[in-house]
Structures are given as C-alpha cells and as structure tokens.
Amino acid sequence: MQKTHLVLLLLTLCWPGVLHAQNSSKSSDTAQERVDLRSVGFPTNSNPVVVADVRASIFFLSNETLALYFEQRTAATTPPSYRFTVVTFNTTGQVIAHRVFRADGKSFDVSSGPNDSILLRESERLDFFDTRLQFVKSYPLPSKTVGESFDRASNQLVVITMDERSGNRNARFLNANTFEELTVLAYPKRSRVVFGKKQLGFTLPGNCIGALHVQPDPENWKSVENLETCDALTFVGNESLAYATSQDLAVMATMKHGLLARKPGTWPYYNEIFVYDLSAKKLLFKHALTGGYAAAFSPDGHHLATIESGSLNILSIP
Numbered sequence: 001m002q003k004t005h006l007v008l009l010l011l012t013l014c015w016p017g018v019l020h021a022q023n024s025s026k027s028s029d030t031a032q033e034r035v036d037l038r039s040v041g042f043p044t045n046s047n048p049v050v051v052a053d054v055r056a057s058i059f060f061l062s063n064e065t066l067a068l069y070f071e072q073r074t075a076a077t078t079p080p081s082y083r084f085t086v087v088t089f090n091t092t093g094q095v096i097a098h099r100v101f102r103a104d105g106k107s108f109d110v111s112s113g114p115n116d117s118i119l120l121r122e123s124e125r126l127d128f129f130d131t132r133l134q135f136v137k138s139y140p141l142p143s144k145t146v147g148e149s150f151d152r153a154s155n156q157l158v159v160i161t162m163d164e165r166s167g168n169r170n171a172r173f174l175n176a177n178t179f180e181e182l183t184v185l186a187y188p189k190r191s192r193v194v195f196g197k198k199q200l201g202f203t204l205p206g207n208c209i210g211a212l213h214v215q216p217d218p219e220n221w222k223s224v225e226n227l228e229t230c231d232a233l234t235f236v237g238n239e240s241l242a243y244a245t246s247q248d249l250a251v252m253a254t255m256k257h258g259l260l261a262r263k264p265g266t267w268p269y270y271n272e273i274f275v276y277d278l279s280a281k282k283l284l285f286k287h288a289l290t291g292g293y294a295a296a297f298s299p300d301g302h303h304l305a306t307i308e309s310g311s312l313n314i315l316s317i318p
Helices: 048-052 218-224
Strands: 005-009 032-036 056-060 065-075 081-090 095-103 108-112 118-122 125-129 135-140 145-151 156-162 168-175 181-188 192-196 199-203 212-215 231-236 240-244 249-254 258-263 272-277 282-288 292-297 303-308 311-316
Touching: 056 108, 056 303, 065 108, 065 303, 081 108, 081 118, 108 145, 118 145, 145 192, 168 192, 181 199, 181 212, 192 231, 199 231, 212 218, 212 240, 218 240, 272 303, 282 303
Parallel strands: 056 292
Antiparallel strands: 005 272, 032 311, 056 065, 065 081, 081 095, 108 118, 118 125, 125 135, 145 156, 156 168, 168 181, 192 199, 199 212, 231 240, 240 249, 249 258, 272 282, 292 303, 303 311
16 A cells, blocks of 8 residues: 655654654664665765765656666766666666666756656657666657656656746646646746646745745645745645745645644754655654765655665665
C-alpha cells in the first residue's frame, strides 16, 4: 500500500508535538545498500566541494528500480562539450543498464516518466527510454521549450516553454500517455514554481507575505493571501500545499481551510531529509546528507535513495 508521506529535502518541517518524537527512525538504524559510483564513471576529486558541484540527479522509476545521471565536461571547447551518464539500478544496488549521452548541457534534462520510463529532453524533442535504457519513442517539443516535469500520481507531463513577447513561461499540462493537452497556465519567468494536477503555484521574490500565487483558481486559495509563503515546496494531493516562510518552519496550507499546522522558529538550512506521515502527523524518519545533494523517495514510501560523496545509498524506510 502506498504511504501518504511528505518528504522534505534540505530543510526541517515541524508538526506540533512531534519534532522530537522518540519513535522516529534515523538512517543509521535502517538497512541500506551502498554503491561506489566511481565504477560507472562518477567524477572523483579530493576536494569534496568539487564533487558536490557535479550536476547530478536521482529518481525512482518504480518501487523496485531507480535511475541517476551525472554530467561531465569532456573538452575545454567553445561551446563546451558535455556527456551525461545515465545508470539504472534495482533497490539492492545492482546495475541494470549504463549508457552515456553527448548533449548540450543547457538543453538536456533527465527525469522519470510514465510506465517506468526515463525521459531525456534535448533541444526540440523528448525521448522515452525503458529501464534498460533502450529507446522507446520520441515526442516533438516546441522550439522555445526550457523544461519539463512529470508527476506519477496524476500521470501528468508538464512542458515548459518561454514566451518571448511577454517574458512569462507557459506550462502545457499533458496526459503523459496520449499527450492530450489538459490546460495551459502562465507564470512569471523569475518566480519559483511547483506543479499540481492541472494547477501550479508560484512564489515571487521580495516580501514573503502574499508571495504565493496559485493558478488557475486563486479564489479557492485565499487562505494563503496574508501568510508568509516565500517557498512553495510541493502540492500534496489536489487541495493542499506544503510551503515554507522566510522566518518560520512552515507547513501546510489547505484550500479554503487555512493552516493545518505551523510552528514558529528560525529557518534551518540543514542538509537533512525528514519524512512525515501526513495522516498521523508524525515524523517517521530522518537522514543527514553527508556530502550529499541529491535524493529521491520511492512511490510506495519504502525506500530513500541518495547520492552522497560519490556513492549511491539506498535506505529502507520503516
């Protein structure tokens, strides 16, 4: 059964009465697999700051499989030449497939896709690969595409394009299997955005009060108008948003119903992952990222995968 969890990366979220819960688990108490990524070409350097600056990401394809990628500059040319290594694993740390792609670093994205696929965006196309990194199909993209996002729960693909006339960005919401267009929403270029099912929330720099704006139905989100909402984190279902403030640990706003929880404090920029059970409002698990910067949570809530100090770590969640 899939768990209702909220995973917060690189920050702390407080629910009243459970911040110091005694029954939460630490990563040191759980089973884990560790894979040295140097065996698949991950850059090595004696300076941990250099390693931490490697462009990389990790994501689950299913409950049993995950993928990661990292970037390497191959030559000091103008424009620069890059290669991207994509590797798939099972949750015991065994390599399933390993493939290198050469691409323009500015227009190349790698992410999870529908039906356990891997999406590779390059220039004006979106390529689909299976778990063994075999090509499946391609989808043409508009020439002004600057990004894409896939949501497994709603099987929704968002293609982000730039509108040169207005300076805004347009988010085209598509059915991830049929590519049927569901809706199109615009948001400012310099804002931070998160996507929900046929909706988006964006925050603008500056004053935190009223910073969060939700489209296409702002009237249903009037409960957040007078709140400090500097950082929208993620939609939780269709009617809730987790967000953070400039000064407080912050929390959950629910459409039409105001706040679920809030605890004042100082914003802690910790390199930690906290996993909360939203139904029980309980802290379940925490993990300190040691020399790490990338993490992913499995769809069923049973595994956490991280890239730390040049290694892949796969942890079991209680």
